[in-house]
Amino acid sequence: MSSSSTSSVNGFYNPTFEDYRRMAQDPSLSCYEKVGFPDAYRKESEPFIFEDILHKLPTLNQKNKVVLDIGPGCSQLPHMLIALCERNGHTLLLVDSEEMLALLPDKPFIQKHVGQFPKMDAFVNEFQGRVDCLLSYSVLQIAFKEGFFQQFADTALSLLSEGGEMLLGDVPNISKRKRFFASSNGVRYHQHFTGENTLPTVQFNQMEPDHLDDGTLFGLMMRARLQGFDSYLLPQDSRLPFANRREDLLFTRP
Ligand SMILES: C[S@@+](CC[C@H](N)C(=O)[O-])C[C@H]1O[C@@H](n2cnc3c(N)ncnc32)[C@H](O)[C@@H]1O
Structure with a gap:
């Protein structure tokens, strides 16, 4: 994967919306690399990821709903x-850059909306309270890096219909990561991964301006509850590549 076109924070690979636009157009990248993942992290596991998403968003298995995917990318x-x-007769709204959306098929039940959510006033106004099922997978961290993750979550919630559900999935949580790498399981994982007899570096009680943590995720959940939504923090299926350091936020509108 080309590193020159992307940004990294403390060794964490962390592209921006603009980086993804460029990656979408880079013919040297696989469909997984275009969305920021080495093939090894996604090629085999995407069916498990999709199964995990289906468990968390039961509306997807109903019929004739309005489904929105913010940041679908272009992998499988x-x-x-x-x-x-x-199969289920849903209307599917896809929001991403023009370059990324161009890599997905055009079908009568799909509406492609070009833009960087939530900076899309016409789209946001049109779909207030109309989305039955909203998925945004591995995207919240990009909005965090770009400084508008709270607006991202608030605006996404405003789109939900009564009974609607929203999964902000695959969210890296630096606090969870630290807990894992401070454990014996984490040490074994690190040593297996690196092939070295070293200990992972874990530092508690330090500023983490570039990372989502327990505080930001619990804050999002609390704020949603005070705005009239239910909210839950869910673990990922253990077959998923980042299950030891990422988790999923589920919101429902009563
Ligand atoms: C890490 S990739 C994840 C793609 C896909 N959801 C997945 O998990 O395979 C992030 C995707 O979200 C898009 N994206 C990032 N920020 C966005 C925003 N604010 N609004 C819409 N799309 C965004 C990027 O262009 C990219 O396609």
Whole structure:
């Protein structure tokens, strides 16, 4: 994967919306690399990821709903969602850059909306309270890096219909990561991964301006509750590549 076109914080690979636009157009990248993942992290595991998403968003298995994917990217995951929406008669709204959306098929039940959510006033106004199922997978961390993750979550919630559900999935949590790498399991994982007999570096009680943590995730959940939504922090299926350091936020509108 080309590193020159992307940004990294403390060794964490952390592209921006603009980086993804460029990656979408880079013919040397695989469909997984275009969305920021080495093939080894996604190629085999995307069916498990999709299964995990389906468990958390039961509306997807209903019929004739309005489904929104913010940041679908272009790996096999959006193709799985597209096939499911076609089978179930859903309308599927896709929001991403023009370059990324161009890599996904055009079908009568799909509406492509170009833009960087939530900076899309016309789209946001049009779909207030109309989305039955909202998925945004591995995207909240990008909005955090770009400084508008709270607006991202608030605006996404405003789109939910009564009974609607929203999964902000695959969210890296630096606090969870630290807890894991401070454990014996974490040490074994690190030593297996690096092939070295060293200990992972874990530092508690330090500023973490570049990372989502327990505080930001619990804060998002609390704020949503005070705005009239239910909210839950869920673990990922253990077969998922980042299950030891990422988790999923589920919101429902009563
Ligand atoms: C890490 S990739 C994840 C893609 C896909 N959801 C997945 O998990 O395979 C992030 C995707 O979100 C898009 N994206 C990032 N920020 C966005 C925003 N604010 N609004 C819409 N799309 C965004 C990027 O262009 C990219 O396609």
